[in-house]
Amino acid sequence: MRPDERPWASSYAPGVPLDIEVPEETLVDLLDRSAERFAALPALDFFAATTTYAELAGQIARAAEGLRRLGVVPGDRVALVLPNCPQHVVAFYATLRLGAIVVEHNPLYTEEEMAFQLADHRPTVVVAWDKVAPMVHRIVAPLGVRHVLSVNLPSALPTLKRLALRLPVKRATALREAMTGPAPGIDRWEALVRGPALDPTHPRPATGDVALLQYTGGTTGRPKAAVLTHRNLRSNAAQGRAWMPGLVDGREVVYAVLPLFHAYGLTLCLTFSMSIGATLVLMPRFDVDMVLEAMGRRPATFLPAVPPVYERLAAAARERDVDLTSIRYAISGAMSLPAAVAELWESVTGGLLVEGYGMTETSPVALGNPAGDARRIGAIGVPFPSTEVRVVDRHDPSRELPQGEAGELLLRGPQVFGGYWERPAETAEVVLADGWIRTGDVVVMDENGFFTIVDRIKELIITGGFNVYPSEVEHALRELPQITDAAVVGLPSEHGDEDVVAVVVLAPGATMDEAAVRAGCREHVAAYKVPRRVFEVDELPVSIIGKVLRRQVREELIARLATVPPAP
Numbered sequence: 061m062r063p064d065e066r067p068w069a070s071s072y073a074p075g076v077p078l079d080i081e082v083p084e085e086t087l088v089d090l091l092d093r094s095a096e097r098f099a100a101l102p103a104l105d106f107f108a109a110t111t112t113y114a115e116l117a118g119q120i121a122r123a124a125e126g127l128r129r130l131g132v133v134p135g136d137r138v139a140l141v142l143p144n145c146p147q148h149v150v151a152f153y154a155t156l157r158l159g160a161i162v163v164e165h166n167p168l169y170t171e172e173e174m175a176f177q178l179a180d181h182r183p184t185v186v187v188a189w190d191k192v193a194p195m196v197h198r199i200v201a202p203l204g205v206r207h208v209l210s211v212n213l214p215s216a217l218p219t220l221k222r223l224a225l226r227l228p229v230k231r232a233t234a235l236r237e238a239m240t241g242p243a244p245g246i247d248r249w250e251a252l253v254r255g256p257a258l259d260p261t262h263p264r265p266a267t268g269d270v271a272l273l274q275y276t277g278g279t280t281g282r283p284k285a286a287v288l289t290h291r292n293l294r295s296n297a298a299q300g301r302a303w304m305p306g307l308v309d310g311r312e313v314v315y316a317v318l319p320l321f322h323a324y325g326l327t328l329c330l331t332f333s334m335s336i337g338a339t340l341v342l343m344p345r346f347d348v349d350m351v352l353e354a355m356g357r358r359p360a361t362f363l364p365a366v367p368p369v370y371e372r373l374a375a376a377a378r379e380r381d382v383d384l385t386s387i388r389y390a391i392s393g394a395m396s397l398p399a400a401v402a403e404l405w406e407s408v409t410g411g412l413l414v415e416g417y418g419m420t421e422t423s424p425v426a427l428g429n430p431a432g433d434a435r436r437i438g439a440i441g442v443p444f445p446s447t448e449v450r451v452v453d454r455h456d457p458s459r460e461l462p463q464g465e466a467g468e469l470l471l472r473g474p475q476v477f478g479g480y481w482e483r484p485a486e487t488a489e490v491v492l493a494d495g496w497i498r499t500g501d502v503v504v505m506d507e508n509g510f511f512t513i514v515d516r517i518k519e520l521i522i523t524g525g526f527n528v529y530p531s532e533v534e535h536a537l538r539e540l541p542q543i544t545d546a547a548v549v550g551l552p553s554e555h556g557d558e559d560v561v562a563v564v565v566l567a568p569g570a571t572m573d574e575a576a577v578r579a580g581c582r583e584h585v586a587a588y589k590v591p592r593r594v595f596e597v598d599e600l601p602v603s604i605i606g607k608v609l610r611r612q613v614r615e616e617l618i619a620r621l622a623t624v625p626p627a628p
Contacts, residue, residue, distance in 0.1 A: 067463070068442035068509025073432035075305035080298055080445045082474045086265050086290040088157050090297070091334050092117065098310050098337035104146050105341040105358055109218040111146055113337070119146075119253060123154035124262075126252035130185055130207050134159030134265070137181045137273065141165045141174070141188040141196055143344040144316050146216045147249055149330065151187045152320075156290075157258065159265040160184075163273040163285070164321040166604055167192050173283075175199045177275055181285060181481060187211060187249060191241035210243035213344065215250055239344070267291040273481050274323050276420035285481035286323075286420045295474035296327050296423035297335040299444045304389060304431055307362065312338040313386075315360040317346040317369060322605055323424040324393055328364035338362070348376045359386035366394050366606045371401045374408040384409045389431055391416050393424075394607045396513075396531070399437045415440055417513070421490070421497055423475040427511055439510040440503075447473035450496070451505055454517050457498060463507060466514050469499045502529065519610055521550030521558050528560055528589045530610065536584035537562060537591075540577065542570035547600050548591065549614040551621070562591035563613055565599060572596045595620070 069078055085093070094103075095117035104111040111119070132138060138155040140162060142148040155162045163181050165174065167189045178186070178199055186208045188196045193210035200208060214222050214236070225236045265271070271293055273285035301307070314333045318325030333340040341358055343350055346369055354360070370392065377384045390405065390413045397415040405413045412431055417440035418424035427449075429441035443449050450470040453459040461467040472495045479487035490498050502514040515529035522528070530548040537546035545565040550558035562581075566572060574594045581590045601612040 066443075066509065067505075067507060071430055071434050071442050071508050071510065073303075073305070073430040073434065076430070077302055077445050080302050082291065082295045082446070083298055084267055085294060086156070086267055086269070087271055087293055087331060087334075088153065088264060088290075090294060090331070091120070091153050094334055094337050101310055101337060102339045103334070104149060105339055105354075106146050106216050107218060107221055108357055109146075109216060109221075110339075116149070118257065119150045120153045120157060121257035121260075122255055123150050123253045124157040125258040126255055127154055127160070127185060128158055128258060128262070129255075130252075132158050132160050132184055134263070134269075136160045136184040137163050139163045139165055139178060139181070139183040139186040139188075140321065141167045141186060141192055142211060142321070143167055143189060143213070144320050144325075144342045145211070145213050145344060146342065147187075147211045147213075148320055149340070149342075150253065151211075151249070152330070156265060156271055157262075159263065159269060161270050161273055163275075164326065165275070166319070166321050168604070171195055171199065177283060177285075178205075179203060181273055185209065189213065190243040190246075191239075193243040193246050194241075197243075197246055208246050209249040209252060210246045211249045213239045265290060267294070272326075274326070274420050276323070284483050284486060286477050287479055287481050288423055288477050292423045292475050292477060293327065293331055295446075296425055297331045299446065299475060300328065300332045300425060301335055302445050303428055304362075306388065306431065307336060310337040312336060312361045313341060313358055314338045314362045314364070315341045315343065315351065315354065317343050317351060317363070317365055319345075319604060323420040324364070324418070324605060327423060327425065328391060328393075348372055352376060352380065352382050355382060355384065355386070359383075361386055361388055363387050363390045365390065365392065367392055367397050367401045368606045370405045370413060374401075374404045378408055385411070387411045390414070391428065393418065394603075394605050397437065402437050417441065417511070419499060421477045422471060422473070423477070426471050426473070426475065436510050439512045441511065442509045444473070444475075447471065447475070448496075449505075449511075451503060454502065457492060457496075463505055466502050466504045468517060469501050469503045469511070470496045471499060472496045519549070521548075521560055523550070523553070523558050523560055524588055526588050533560065533562065533581065533585055533589050533591065536581050536589075537564060537577070539584060540580040542567050542573075543577070545600055545608075547608050547610055547613045549610055549617065551614065551617060559592040560589060561617060562594045563597050563600065563617065564594060566596060 095113045099114040102110040103113040103116045138160050190210040197208045267290050271290045272288040275283040275285050316329040387409050388411045393416045402413045414429035414435045416428035418426045427441045427443050429435040451461050451467040454468040500517045503511045505511050515531045533548040534546045537543050543564045544567050547563045551561050553559040577594045601609045
C-alpha cells in the first residue's frame with residue numbers, strides 16, 4: 061500500500077506522524093542519553109527504594125565489567141531468569157553494553173520448560189532469582205555454562221523493609237519466603253556489581269546487532285526464540301513515543317505490572333520508559349494491594365496492562381475510594397478489550413484506555429488505537445508510524461484482498477524481526493520476501509483504516525465445509541448471563557472435519573445446562589457455529605499475562621474425552 065493510500069491517516073491523534081525517523085542508536089545509547097538528560101531524576105522505584113538515572117548508569121557499568129570478567133563477549137547469550145526488580149534492569153543493560161545478547165525467561169517455568177530453552181540457546185552466564193537458581197544450576201551443569209549468578213530480591217528493598225523481613229512474625233516470614241530462597245554454592249549477583257566500572261572505551265554494540273532472544277510459541281509448535289536487534293527494539297520505543305504525544309519527557313511514572321521477561325512488558329515498560337526519562341515503578345508480580353499502595357506513594361501516569369488488570373484495579377479503587385486520576389493513558393494488549401472494562405476504567409480514572417496489537421516478532425507493538433477521541437473499542441486500531449500492512453488471502457499471501465474482506469494480516473516495518481534463532485525452516489514459513497511477515501491473524505480493515513481481528517488462522521475451525529472463528533463464538537457465549545468466560549476449539553469429528561466444542565466458566569450460583577447454553581448461543585450465531593458440546597471448568601488456562609491458551613484447552617479436552625462417551 062502506497063503512502064498516499066493509507067486510509068488510517070485521518071484517524072491518527074493530533075501530532076502523531078505517519079512516519080518517523082528511526083534513531084540510529086542502540087538501546088545502550090538510549091540509556092546513556094537518558095542518564096545524561098535526567099541524571100538526578102529517579103529511574104527506578106522498587107517498594108520506595110529509588111535509583112536515579114545517574115546511579116543506574118553506574119550500576120550498569122559495574123555489572124558490565126563483572127560480566128566481562130566472567131568471560132562474556134559480543135554475541136554470547138546471557139540468560140535472565142528474574143521477576144521485575146532493579147537487578148533485572150541492570151543485568152539487561154549490562155549485557156547489552158558488552159555486545160552480548162539478553163535471553164529472557166519466565167522464572168515460574170517448570171524445570172522441563174526451562175531446560176528446553178536453556179539448552180536451545182546455550183548461555184555463557186545465567187542471572188537467576190535465588191528461589192529458582194538451584195533448579196537453573198542443576199539444568200545448566202551438563203551444558204557447560206560457565207556461571208550461574210543468584211539474585212536476592214530483598215537486597216534491593218529500602219533498609220527498613222529489608223530489616224522488617226527478618227522479624228519473627230508470620231507475615232514477615234511469608235513475605236521472606238515469597239521473595240527469596242537459599243542458593244548454596246552459587247555465586248551472588250550482589251558481589252559481582254561491587255567491583256570497578258567497565259572501561260568507557262570498551263567496544264559498543266551496533267544498531268544492527270542482536271540485542272534479545274525472546275521465546276514465543278509463534279503460531280504453533282514448541283517455543284522458539286525471536287531474534288530482535290537493537291534497531292528493532294529502539295524503533296518500537298520511538299514509535300510508542302510518537303504515538304503518545306501527550307506524554308512529557310522526564311515527568312512520567314510508568315507502572316511495571318507486566319513482567320519484563322515478556323515482550324509486551326519489556327518494550328511498553330522498560331525500553332519505552334527509559335527512552336522518555338520516566339520513573340519505572342517495578343512490581344515483582346501484579347497485586348491489587350501493591351498497586352494501590354504505590355499509588356499513594358508515587359502515582360502512575362501511564363499504565364500498560366491487560367484487561368483483567370484494569371478491571372480489578374478499577375473495581376478495587378472504586379470500592380476503597382483510591383484516586384487513580386493521575387493515570388492519563390493506558391494501553392491494553394494481549395487479548396480483546398471488552399467495552400465494559402474500558403468504560404469502567406475511564407469512569408474511575410478519567411483517562412484514556414486504548415487497545416493495541418502486536419506480537420513478539422514485532423518487538424512487539426504494530427498497531428494501536430489512537431490516544432484520543434478517534435479510538436474504537438473492539439478494534440485493535442490502526443498501524444503504528446512507519447508500519448506497513450497488507451491483508452491477503454490466507455492460502456495465497458501474494459494476493460492482496462480488497463478493503464472489508466477478511467484475510468491474513470501481513471506486517472513490515474523497522475520493528476519487525478528477521479527470523480527465529482537457528483530455525484531456518486520455521487523462519488521461512490513466517491518471513492516473506494522484502495521483509496513482510498505473516499502474523500497468522502485474520503483481520504478486516506474498514507474504510508477508515510481500523511483493523512479488527514476475526515481470529516487466528518491456526519485456530520480456525522472448519523466444520524461441514526464452513527469456517528468458524530472461535531472468537532466470534534466465545535463472544536456469543538460471554539453474552540449469556542450464566543457464563544463469565546469461554547474458550548472455543550475444534551476437535552476431530554467422525555466426518556473427517558471438526559466439531560465446535562466450548563469450555564465455559566459459569567457465573568457464581570449458575571448451574572450447567574448444556575441445552576440452554578447452546579440455545580442461547582444460537583440467538584447470536586449461525587447454527588453451524590453453535591458448539592456441539594459444552595463443558596464446564598472452574599477456570600481456563602491462561603498465559604502469564606492472562607491470555608487464554610486455546611491450544612492447552614484443546615489438549616485437555618482431548619484427554620478428557622478419551623474417557624467420555626461421544627455425544628449422540
